[in-house]
Amino acid sequence: MASPPRHASVVPAPPAASAAPVLAIDYGRKRWGLALSDALGVTSRPLATWNRTNRRRDLARLRELVRQHAVRRIVVGLPLHMDGQPSEMSEEASRFAARLKKEFGLPVDLLDERLSSWEAEREVRRRPASRHGAGSRSPAIDALAAAVILREYLSRQSGHALQQPSPGTGS
DSSP, X not given: OOOOOOOOOOOOOOOOTTOSOEXXXXXXXXXXXXXXXXXXXXXXEEEEEEEOOOHHHHHHHHHHHHHHTTOOEEEEEEOBOTTSOBOHHHXXXXXXXXXXXXXXXXXXXXXXXXXXXXXXXXXXXXXXXXXXXXXXXXXXXXXXXXXXXXXXXXXXXXXXXXXXXXXXXXX
């Protein structure tokens, strides 16, 4: 007599460790731009622009935000010169990223943020209701810049890095 057919056991996949948002920070001495991904790490959206107060209070606010949104990873923009060399702020942003990793116990990545503010300002100029006077900079630019940083990070993670237009191409 033949034995009953053997069925392959189906083991459900464990929940993805990455099923939680990624937070991006456009780090600055006066303000932080913040952006958040969806839980699957597919989309990015500007979240807020925070005026800095002091390191302890800033980190406490950030810790609460990370807890509220169940953030699993943080990306900090690394300001480099156009030729790729570190800028004055590069070391400061790197120290900030290391501190977040130590304080929060989360993975923290640095990502080249060249042109993120330029792209964010370009996006604001496309919106007629968002025009500002010459020489002014909207705090919304910082949150949009963080969203640009996050979008680039997510794109690289998924293997679909996007071509970014250079400032002179007009596209």
